[in-house]
Amino acid sequence: MDNHLLTIKDLILSTTPRAGDFETAIPGVGLFRRDEPAPPVVCMVPPSIVLVVSGAKKMWVGGEAYPYDTTKYLVTSLDIPANSEVTNASIDNPCIGMTLRLDQLLLADLISQGNLAGNEQTPIDSSVGVGTVTEAILAPFCRMAELLKEPEVIPVLAPLIQREIHFRLLNSDQSLRIRQIASVDGHGHRISKAIDWLKVNYSTQLRVEDLARKVQMSLPSFHHHFRQLSGMSPLQYQKWLRLNEAKRLMLNNYLDVASAAFRVGYESPSQFSREYSRLFGHPPKRDISRHRIKI
Numbered sequence: 584m585d586n587h588l589l590t591i592k593d594l595i596l597s598t599t600p601r602a603g604d605f606e607t608a609i610p611g612v613g614l615f616r617r618d619e620p621a622p623p624v625v626c627m628v629p630p631s632i633v634l635v636v637s638g639a640k641k642m643w644v645g646g647e648a649y650p651y652d653t654t655k656y657l658v659t660s661l662d663i664p665a666n667s668e669v670t671n672a673s674i675d676n677p678c679i680g681m682t683l684r685l686d687q688l689l690l691a692d693l694i695s696q697g698n699l700a701g702n703e704q705t706p707i708d709s710s711v712g713v714g715t716v717t718e719a720i721l722a723p724f725c726r727m728a729e730l731l732k733e734p735e736v737i738p739v740l741a742p743l744i745q746r747e748i749h750f751r752l753l754n755s756d757q758s759l760r761i762r763q764i765a766s767v768d769g770h771g772h773r774i775s776k777a778i779d780w781l782k783v784n785y786s787t788q789l790r791v792e793d794l795a796r797k798v799q800m801s802l803p804s805f806h807h808h809f810r811q812l813s814g815m816s817p818l819q820y821q822k823w824l825r826l827n828e829a830k831r832l833m834l835n836n837y838l839d840v841a842s843a844a845f846r847v848g849y850e851s852p853s854q855f856s857r858e859y860s861r862l863f864g865h866p867p868k869r870d871i872s873r874h875r876i877k878i
Contacts, residue, residue, distance in 0.1 A: 590728070590729070591636045598731055602617050602618045602677070607731060608734050608737055609731070611686070612681060612684075614679075615680055615681075616677050619672050620669050621669040623667065624666060626667050628642070630660050630687070630764050631682050633657040633681075634680050634716070634724055635653055638652070639651070639653075641667075642657055642666070642668070644663055644711050645810075646814070647709075655716060656716050657712075658711070659710055659711045660710040661774065662775075664824075683748060687764050689749050690761065694753065694762065708811055710763070710774075714752075720752070723748045724748065726740075727748070773798040774812050777794055777798045777817065778820070780794065781820055781821050781824060785821055786825065786847050789817065789821050791805070791806070805817075823862070826855075826858060828847050829849075829855070830843075830871070832847070834874055843867070
């Protein structure tokens with residue numbers, strides 16, 4: 584496995600001239616590089632696998648830490664608000680890795696064709712987990728990284744390699760969590776539908792009982808499974824979406840604090856400022872000024 588890790592690391596280093604997150608020509612595949620440890624940063628993690636080939640990271644979800652490095656990968660089965668921390672990185676040995684967004688339709692197709700559905704009824708208590716990096720998982724990631732040197736073959740070969748990675752994950756120690764993405768009759772699917780609605784309607788007033796009814800769940804069950812899988816309540820999730828969209832509007836669209844607050848659904852700019860400070864650690868004006876200085 585060490586050879587594969589070194590190969591991927593060298594390929595990413597040659598592709599990433601500086602620290603940051605980078606899209607690639609391969610749909611759904613991203614690269615990241617960090618040259619120094621960093622405190623937790625607020626982020627949204629889609630259903631995906633995150634593979635570290637050098638250094639180490641830690642994901643915080645709902646107050647619980649999920650550390651991962653070259654021996655452990657991170658996997659998520661829902662769109663999860665989280666805090667991403669870099670725990671091991673330096674100029675000489677950066678924290679480097681790849682991300683692959685998981686495909687619900689591809690997983691469902693593999694399950695139906697490969698007789699992988701099984702009879703497991705073990706409940707999944709979280710939509711995020713840490714799995715063991717194996718040769719079977721690392722090898723196709725290495726071939727995926729090597730495609731970056733041959734962009735002309737990506738349309739033909741990338742879908743085949745992505746299919747293999749999904750297949751390997753369905754046979755990994757995170758199989759149940761991966762299968763949750765493809766399930767259309769479980770709680771995970773219903774919570775996913777609720778999250779999709781919240782992402783589109785974050786600025787509207789939320790009646791949790793209406794959302795529970797929309798995804799055909801009782802209110803107590805909806806509350807329980809939403810918090811269990813996402814690490815927060817539906818109202819907290821909506822607040823997280825509102826505050827992050829407001830930050831984007833102030834940073835990219837140059838909206839003032841009050842305008843951004845009203846745009847995302849707040850009626851009180853002062854309440855918005857309090858909740859913004861609680862999430863990001865600084866009042867809105869100061870936080871946006873800090874980001875603009877960095878840029």
